[in-house]
Amino acid sequence: MTLSPESLDILEQRVEDLTEDARNHAGDEPKKAAALFSKAADVHERLAEAKDSPVVVQAHENKAESLRSNAQSQLRDAGLNPSNSMRDESRPETDVQSEVESTFDEVETDDTQAAIEAAEFFENPPSTELEDVGGLDAEIGRIHDGIIKPHLYPEVFNAIGVDMSNGVLLYGPPGTGKSLIARAAANELGYPYAGVSAAELGSEYVNKGAQNVQRLFAEAKQIQPCVVFVDELDSLARSRSGGPEQTDGTRQMITQLLQELDAIQGSEICVIGATNLVEDIDGAIRRSGRFDRKIHIGAPDADDRRDIFQIHLEDKRVSGDLDWNEIIEWTEGFSGADIASVVRQAGQAAASESIDEGVVSPSDVPGITHEHLMEQIKEKEPGVKEWEEEQNHSLS
Ligand SMILES: Nc1ncnc2c1ncn2[C@@H]1O[C@H](COP(=O)(O)OP(=O)(O)OP(=O)(O)O)[C@@H](O)[C@H]1O
Ligand SMILES: [Mg+2]
Structure with a gap:
């Protein structure tokens, strides 16, 4: 590892x-x-x-x-x-x-392994590493402070007499690496990982949301130390734009979640929440103080974008030189997910072209060129920019 x-x-x-x-x-x-x-x-x-x-x-x-x-x-x-x-x-x-x-x-390792194998929500520590996350150095530093150090050194926090926080909240536009970071944090700690979406927990069976939350945390208590990632926390909130009111099921689920978050204080269960907008999270959850660290994961800047391209190109065949200045200039407002998709589509275009040209022997197939990348970049709507515009629109 x-x-x-x-x-x-x-x-x-x-x-x-x-x-x-x-x-x-x-x-x-x-x-x-x-x-x-x-x-x-x-x-x-x-x-x-x-x-x-x-x-x-x-x-x-x-x-x-x-x-x-x-x-x-x-x-x-x-x-x-x-x-x-x-x-x-x-x-x-x-x-x-x-x-x-x-x-x-x-807890015996063998017991934990057996528990993970039988688990509904948990899996073994993910293989995603912090090095797979492009850019976001300051944010990853805050993950170290908020999650990794407290879990590796609880005695230091005890000695000083402060609680180690069990919860951090990642927020920011779609596709910027929130889920990626949650998995990488679990990998870094070597902890089993459960990734759930609040929307799915609540909607899978109507009015079963609270029970799902209870089962999730019962499993976490058995398997700890572990990481629980709850995505789409905003789905539990009342709609901002006057949409449907919270259902009884959603309210019960929020109450259950708050109880569970209280009960795990001081345990070895680390909860990472995620949402696109902090303001969209139900007020009771936001105010509970259970996610006392809020980490903004924003759109990648120029250096970060280059880093993310390099991570996604690492295992790809590339032909010729890339003009980084041009790539960076044209990808303002792209999220990490957009960059991953540009690289994937450029690769597919390169493969398709090679077949059309009759070059099919794997050792002769040329790689992705700068032109392949630029073609995809120019076709793509930058995800973060689009999302920001939608937000402004729904607020106005
Ligand atoms: N910083 C990054 N470095 C490398 N790859 C990234 C980065 N951000 C996003 N990606 C790529 O985009 C994919 C989607 O990212 P991820 O699911 O982490 O986004 P998210 O912030 O959780 O989005 P959402 O708010 O829509 O859930 C990742 O699996 C990865 O391939
Ligand atoms: Mg996500």
Whole structure:
């Protein structure tokens, strides 16, 4: 698994802190020290998985092994020698591990895996990485502050005496990467992920919305630590333009959602909400303070657009040079989704052209050219601009 440089820094710092903490407790509080040594070993293993250089990987693996043996010797000091009996000797690691884990009251990984497999809403951590998100550096920084750090370092928040927030709200025009970021945050944390749309939860079965919300959070409590992404939160609000009033079903669903958001404070359930406009979210949800961090995900600027093009072109065949100045100039107001679609359609046009010209041997097929891209760009209505115009229209 690839981790962003920020997360690697956090993990490196965390492993140092855990190890130091473990050494401080060694001897006096062997059980606690063992748990801390074992946690530090876990983090070294995670770092080993994330690193490319064989030497560095080996170094992390060695450290993990030596910390595990420290953990075992602490447990032995605590009178929890797992190799006292024949049965234990055959599986000393597992017993040591379970003793350590019970100290920390941790959920067994196997149980979580079984729970995810049986889950209605949850899936394994997504494969989308923060590196797959083009631009948005400042916004991703805020995701680090609002979600990633609190979940990797809850003890720091506790030490200072502030709650870690469980909820962030992403808002902005369609297609700018809100769903993408939610998946990437779950990937970064390595947490199971549930992505639901409030509109679908509410409409799938009329008046079953509240029950759906309840089932979703019951599953989250079982599977935590986890990420719950609730898209289209605006669908729960009263229509701005004098459309249909909220139904009883919608009101019940909002009440349920507020109760669940209250109940998970301090848990390891991280909720990410999304909407196009903050003002369109039902006032009760907005005021509840449960989404205390609101992060605007806007239209990409010039540098961000280039970054997004490069991400989407990365696995494509490209022929000749691209005139970036022209591409950037013509894509003002394009969302990330527009750019993804331009690249896809340019690729399809290139393939179709190649077939028309009788070039069908995969090694001879030419790639996407600058002209292919520009043709699609010129045909496309920039999504963000169009959306902004619609907003102005519906407000006026
Ligand atoms: N910043 C970005 N970097 C790379 N790709 C992007 C970016 N933003 C959007 N995309 C592309 O557009 C697709 C749609 O984006 P996404 O679903 O995240 O948008 P959204 O903000 O959730 O939109 P909506 O408000 O309509 O739900 C992504 O799967 C991705 O291919
Ligand atoms: Mg979305």
